[in-house]
Amino acid sequence: MPKFEHHIFVCGNQRPAGHPRGCCDPRGEAKLQKLFKQKLAERGLKATVRANQSGCLDQCEHGPNIVVYPEAVWYGRVTEADVDEIIDSHIVGGKPVERLVLAPACLNTATCEHRKPKD
């Protein structure tokens, strides 16, 4: 199969403790990405769906963030408890998990209400 049917990028960025924007993986353990990888393998999806660690996806206020391509679905506040649902509903079933989808007013928006103004 030439291209991944879905390619999941899990933000693994760290910032110093207390940074106003926060970060997605403060301990740098990549637990979320590793869990996606494990669960995809368990479902026999390893060849067609890949879960990669990524650098800062720049939606820090909403993290932990992931983005799923090619459909460009962005999720925020993703926890390990959400991984099964994202795989089963979105990746397998084609139905994104709406409660975790980043709102258009928040995505790539410097004026997002969740972003603290710079001092």
Add this chain to the structure above:
Amino acid sequence: MPKFEHHIFVCGNQRPAGHPRGCCDPRGEAKLQKLFKQKLAERGLKATVRANQSGCLDQCEHGPNIVVYPEAVWYGRVTEADVDEIIDSHIVGGKPVERLVLAPACLNTATCEHRKPKD
């Protein structure tokens, strides 16, 4: 603008020297990703196009690899000398740089002729 018009993921994986699959960024310096980021900023594209470091994209024999979403165009053997052309032709002009596009017979294919058989 809610979603990136293009999202470039640059493989930053390292493997030990001499590994049969090779790797995309043996020195772990992220030079290619940093150059994409710099050149995009210089062209005023920072808000609409993002270049991220990523974990292993698993096309190691063809590295350094990058993938551009949402169009899912995969490139191999990308060097710093190719960055301007990829941005100008593909990202700005909408025309992928065909000479660097990974062949379908190589992408995600364990039988790719460039992959050395396991011992």
